[in-house]
Amino acid sequence: MQGLILGLRTSLDPEQFDQFARLGLTHILAISGLHVAVYMVMMGGLLRICRMSRERIQLSLMITIPLYVLLTGASPSVLRAGIMAILGLIAARLGKLKDGLHLLAAAAVAILAYDPYYLDSVSFQLSFVVTLGLICGVPPLRRLMPRRQGVAGWLCDLAAVTIAAQLVSFPLTIYYFNGFHLLSLAANFVLVPFISFVIMPIGTIALLLSPVWMGGAKMLAGLSVTLNDWTFWIVDILANVSSMRLIWETPSLWWVASYMLLLFLLFRYLRQLAPLHGEQLSKENMDPGGFEITEPLPKHSNVIQPTGAKKSILSLMKVNLKWLPGHRALLGLTTGLIALIFYAYYPNLLDRSAVVSFFDVGQGDSALIRTPGGKHILIDGGGTMTYRKPGEEWRERSDPFEVGKKVVLPLLMKRGVKELDVLVISHLDSDHIRGLKAVVQGIPVRAVWWNGTMKASEDVEELMSLIVEAGIPLYAPRSGDYAKIDGETKIQILWPPESDETGIQSASEQNESSLVMTLEIYGHRFLFAGDVGMETERAIIALHTRAEDANGESGRKNHTAPVDIMKLNHHGSRHSTGEAWLAYWAPRGAVASVGASNTYGHPHPDVLGRVQRAGARLWRTDTDGESMFRLTPQVLSYRSR
Structure with a gap:
């Protein structure tokens, strides 16, 4: 529970951490955008109960988010999420909120200006690449799914987010960790919402309630611990299905770059191809490069809409796929990705040395x-x-290499x-x-x-x-x-x-x-x-x-x-x-x-x-x-x- 809320792993058994790693669930244990979002929702809901105005809630969040970032260790992932959240709140107050790519780019510039060596951090790379993938990949994937309301619609949203995150994080996962579990998609689909919307809120409420009502806090903490144990039990079962765990040789950087290029071109083509909730996209909703960056904001929003063509980072990619007849581009991009994945899994298939x-x-x-x-x-x-003699156990390191x-x-x-x-x-x-x-x-x-x-x-x-x-x-x-x-x-x-x-x-x-x-x-x-x-x-x-x-x-x-x-x-x-x-x-x-x-x-x-x-x-x-x-x-x- 300490790891979920504050990022503390001292009480987490190394074997349990390895199980989370095998299933690609370590982002749950590392404080990131997920945790910052839950914190904002919980804090915002608490302040609304206290009848604060919207402007004061935004101001309070801008003040407390940096404190939460510092409290959780200020890792690259939580820094990215914290900076994006604060910039988004500032832009919303000024009525100039545009799209997530601007916030993501600003967060990257701010972090690298503070410490350029963050660029070598695996946490930094995964955090920004996955966030970029969610911004660019979730809308087209969601449009391919049926338009549903209520629970069915929420499940479709969750599926789009999970698939996009898995597709984008895959090359970095095999590059740095050399493993991919075939049950990772299912584990993320089930456990991430359970932890995010059930365990973490209960644990956070227990933490906030402890100064004023210790008895109630202990009850909620006990419930969260029980639910946490269920999570570890499920992770243990899934992680030990060894036949579903694939080992990958470290690919070359050109392979990673090629995969990313084809994937984002595929996202772009799907955005052109897929109707918006069953309706054809109009030219007004499409940027010059064919990449619609954000959904239109609700009419009642007080955010100022940008006029003219949206100038996005991805509109710089002046590659028009519409000239290809039918869906040859879709077939070509998909085939290219499959070929790259096959090559990454069998890189020495033709090597007889x-x-x-x-x-x-x-x-x-x-x-x-x-x-x-x-x-x-x-x-x-x-x-x-070791030549340790009886009685010399004290000479052994507590954590031997x-x-x-x-x-x-x-x-x-x-x-x-x-x-x-x-x-x-x-x-x-x-x-x-x-x-x-x-x-x-x-x-x-x-x-x-x-x-x-x-x-x-x-x-x-x-x-x-x-x-x-x-x-x-x-x-x-x-x-x-x-x-x-x-x-x-x-x-x-x-x-x-x-x-x-x-x-x-x-x-x-x-x-x-x-x-x-x-x-x-x-x-x-x-x-x-x-x-x-x-x-x-x-x-x-x-x-x-x-x-x-x-x-x-x-x-x-x-x-x-x-x-x-x-x-x-x-x-x-x-x-x-x-x-x-x-x-x-x-x-x-x-x-x-x-x-x-x-x-x-x-x-x-x-x-x-x-x-x-x-x-x-x-x-x-x-x-x-x-x-x-x-x-x-x-x-x-x-x-x-």
Whole structure:
């Protein structure tokens, strides 16, 4: 309730906020035009009850709206709404109220004059773009609907507002948040009016009533809390329909601009095409560019009507669509929008290159592979090791940085990873798995490969519980196993070896049990060896040398060495990536996944010297950032991000 009225989110559970975000309902929790409008209606109604004149009510609102804006934190969205409201009230008093576009432009100029950096704010962009979309999109959409009075008419108005807001906010939503829920339209249609016209007014009345009648205020507050709980219950049900949640790769800015251009041209054409409540629009109601900006004001209004042709911002778009016969413009614009949406959802449909990315996750490991066939493999998820001893819980941060939630999952969504075909857990140390909890909760996973052991650890228990609850198959591959992911992608398991032990074994020390594998795409080979040390490195070399000798010519033909790129074992620890290992694999390049200024001294100078003597180029995530390799049949190229 504090969040709905005052914008305070301290009492809101992060999971609840995520659910609102998935459904595109965070605008309810962020103070915006909706809240300012409810405040004006409530305050205006209260002042009318006190028998104030219209002029005094307007003056009182002009004085109190800035106080409400300051009380709620003065975010860009509430600043925009507050400035537009005050300018509208001033214009109404002077009899010069024109249209919303003038107020919107004035609010934008005022905010950017105060702080130009607001232009980079997502809240600022969404607030102004959605408001612009409502001004330009609601009238033509409403005219396409039947003319009704009463509740039916109100529902049509609500539908027009909801559809326009969804259409306009869509490109920015996928650009910044990489997700769109198919139930978002229904959720906004049902919950926004319920919260706006029921919960918020009751909560506001309870707040205003508390100084004079605490008993009545408590009764209303209790009712609003109950209704609020119902809202959270509905949001929880809708948000957890994961099959309706779509993940979108971050589109380019040209795509966003193209979508906006086509959408506003479509609004303009619909305004020309659609009759005004069943009647044909007259030329007097149309501006020179064909965009009627506002509905005619009622005859009893004391607002001065502008004379002559209305000079609007959108009339500058001198594009006349009437020359097209029939509705070809409508068909063309609609087809263009659908094509843009399809391209945004499948941007790599015709791209046959592959990408191997080593994420910068600090002192941990995480790598993503996109195969030529569009499949995705994630190897580890980063995290942080903790060496806290009993009694030292006070040393833990109250809000530790969640690398999975803040880095890995957002990166996967920005790359448009709609599902993981294989999630590889090299071993169960926290710096490799802690970030995977958010991944398993946020993205569908088809299969999990792990080293076949267990470890007494809170992180391990939580991750394995999530995997089992999600019904994800678990596989423990062994040395010699081979998988063909698609026509050009092969994975060969090198370690751990087959064992006579049955069942899942417990292993508190996980490094030497790491899952070691080679990845081959278009003939380019990558080596991933977890955190194994030099002793295990020698064992792997001996094991595969024996296997090759035993298989004769076929074994030498399937020899996995040399490799193009290897990940340095154990983040470049002194006791790993030995001379024999480098000589056997003869890599052209190596990647060290390490944290900046880490306290372990990784990568160790001895390892750096060994890599240099082996003639391999080294990339480091702490200095180079994310290391990305693009693979085609002819070329293996590198870039950092």
